[in-house]
Amino acid sequence: MADIKTLDALDLAGKRVFIRVDFNVPLDEQGRVTDDARIRAAVPTIAYALDHRAKVILGSHLGRPKGKPEDRQKYTLEPAATRLAEILKKDVTLADDSIGDGVKKAVKDLGEGEVLLLENLRFHPEEEKNDEGYARELASLADVWVNDAFGTAHRAHASTAGMAKFVKEKAAGFLIKKEVDFLGRVLTRPAHPFVALLGGAKVSDKIKVIENLLGKADCICIGGAMAYTFLRAQELEVGKSRVEEDKLELARQILDKARARGVEFLLPVDHVCAEEPKETAKRVVVNDRAIPPALMGLDIGPKTLDVYRQRILAAKTVFWNGPMGLFEQKPWAEGTFGVARAMADSDGVTVVGGGDSAAAVEEAGLVAKMKHVSTGGGASLEFIEGRVLPGIQVLEG
Numbered sequence: 434m435a436d437i438k439t440l441d442a443l444d445l446a447g448k449r450v451f452i453r454v455d456f457n458v459p460l461d462e463q464g465r466v467t468d469d470a471r472i473r474a475a476v477p478t479i480a481y482a483l484d485h486r487a488k489v490i491l492g493s494h495l496g497r498p499k500g501k502p503e504d505r506q507k508y509t510l511e512p513a514a515t516r517l518a519e520i521l522k523k524d525v526t527l528a529d530d531s532i533g534d535g536v537k538k539a540v541k542d543l544g545e546g547e548v549l550l551l552e553n554l555r556f557h558p559e560e561e562k563n564d565e566g567y568a569r570e571l572a573s574l575a576d577v578w579v580n581d582a583f584g585t586a587h588r589a590h591a592s593t594a595g596m597a598k599f600v601k602e603k604a605a606g607f608l609i610k611k612e613v614d615f616l617g618r619v620l621t622r623p624a625h626p627f628v629a630l631l632g633g634a635k636v637s638d639k640i641k642v643i644e645n646l647l648g649k650a651d652c653i654c655i656g657g658a659m660a661y662t663f664l665r666a667q668e669l670e671v672g673k674s675r676v677e678e679d680k681l682e683l684a685r686q687i688l689d690k691a692r693a694r695g696v697e698f699l700l701p702v703d704h705v706c707a708e709e710p711k712e713t714a715k716r717v718v719v720n721d722r723a724i725p726p727a728l729m730g731l732d733i734g735p736k737t738l739d740v741y742r743q744r745i746l747a748a749k750t751v752f753w754n755g756p757m758g759l760f761e762q763k764p765w766a767e768g769t770f771g772v773a774r775a776m777a778d779s780d781g782v783t784v785v786g787g788g789d790s791a792a793a794v795e796e797a798g799l800v801a802k803m804k805h806v807s808t809g810g811g812a813s814l815e816f817i818e819g820r821v822l823p824g825i826q827v828l829e830g
């Protein structure tokens with residue numbers, strides 16, 4: 434990110450500063466924020482702008498509203514406004530829309546050091562279409578555009594990319610800078626040994642990540658349901674475990690490539706299984722690489738966890754994305770939390786890709802023990818795939 438400036442390079446005093454944040458946070462039935470990590474992660478940028486006498490306009494999406502009337506209630510940013518106000522200990526005004534006369538007036542009335550949060554940008558379908566007219570209208574509200582929405586940087590939408598060319602000045606926020614620094618370090622100059630742990634449901638979601646990491650990591654440890662596709666590709670029985678039959682050939686190719694490049698590619702050597710994926714099902718530890726016909730693998734076994742833990746502790750760089758098992762249910766969560774604990778015990782550069790693995794680290798109370806926990810799910814994966822993210826690309830030059 435050498436030629437991308439951050440907002441501290443600009444004079445913000447008295448200016449209308451539009452900060453694109455990612456307040457796409459989980460809510461409970463009562464509409465309360467259940468995980469405010471993304472809101473807290475945006476605070477350094479917001480606080481800096483406020484301290485430097487900016488008039489702060491925040492824009493975000495929440496969920497994927499489809500234009501139904503009830504969506505207004507379900508996807509309002511009100512819970513995020515409430516939480517942000519508690520964190521900042523100051524008023525956060527929620528506009529009733531993101532464009533239009535009411536919003537223009539609210540911006541006109543905004544004083545230095547005050548915050549206005551626009552209503553969910555995706556209430557306008559033009560946002561996701563990266564519509565030029567909508568981008569221009571958003572841009573007309575501001576003098577400066579700051580992108581700090583790392584979680585949405587892989588989307589080329591009006592507020593994440595389109596507006597950039599219609600504002601006088603633009604800059605990255607501190608969160609985007611931190612994300613790009615850590616994830617970039619993993620990709621371009623990892624200290625070796627570099628160990629990557631990849632889990633989650635499907636091989637198909639992680640192919641490009643695996644392929645890119647094959648050229649960089651010394652060791653790749655596989656867990657989660659995708660491990661069974663790899664084991665099956667080696668002609669092992671995996672019982673009733675989830676297998677992507679149409680990806681077996683691809684899994685074989687990945688195994689061959691790893692061998693050819695001398696990358697250690699580790700698969701589970703034992704498993705925690707059950708007859709069905711239920712919390713109440715009988716927990717069976719299978720002390721073998723193969724799984725009997727009546728059982729399905731739901732977590733990596735204790736021996737596997739021990740091997741992965743040793744690799745993590747010996748590494749200087751560790752990147753982890755994707756749970757090691759069906760961790761939402763307690764009987765199958767030990768592998769995922771065990772990996773999180775091993776990373777917490779490591780002295781290396783430990784980076785957790787967003788999504789489920791970040792949620793597990795948060796649940797385990799280990800966030801502070803990691804060097805970096807990404808706020809991006811899809812965005813961090815695309816970054817690690819080696820792709821250029823549109824929301825970051827427009828900040829260049």
Ligand SMILES: Nc1ncnc2c1ncn2[C@@H]1O[C@H](COP(=O)(O)OP(=O)(O)OP(=O)(O)O)[C@@H](O)[C@H]1O
Pocket residue numbers: 632633634635638656657658659675710730731732754755756757758759760761787788789790810811
């Ligand atoms: N052995 C397994 N059997 C069934 N489900 C599993 C198994 N291992 C992992 N899962 C499930 O896979 C899901 C996570 O898969 P996914 O590929 O979406 O991971 P991710 O990349 O971390 O997610 P995100 O997209 O949120 O970043 C979790 O709900 C987890 O419970």
Ligand SMILES: O=C(O)[C@H](O)COP(=O)(O)O
Pocket residue numbers: 455457496497584585588809810811812
């Ligand atoms: O949660 C995310 O990954 C981002 O906020 C992007 O959301 P989206 O997948 O709905 O575009």
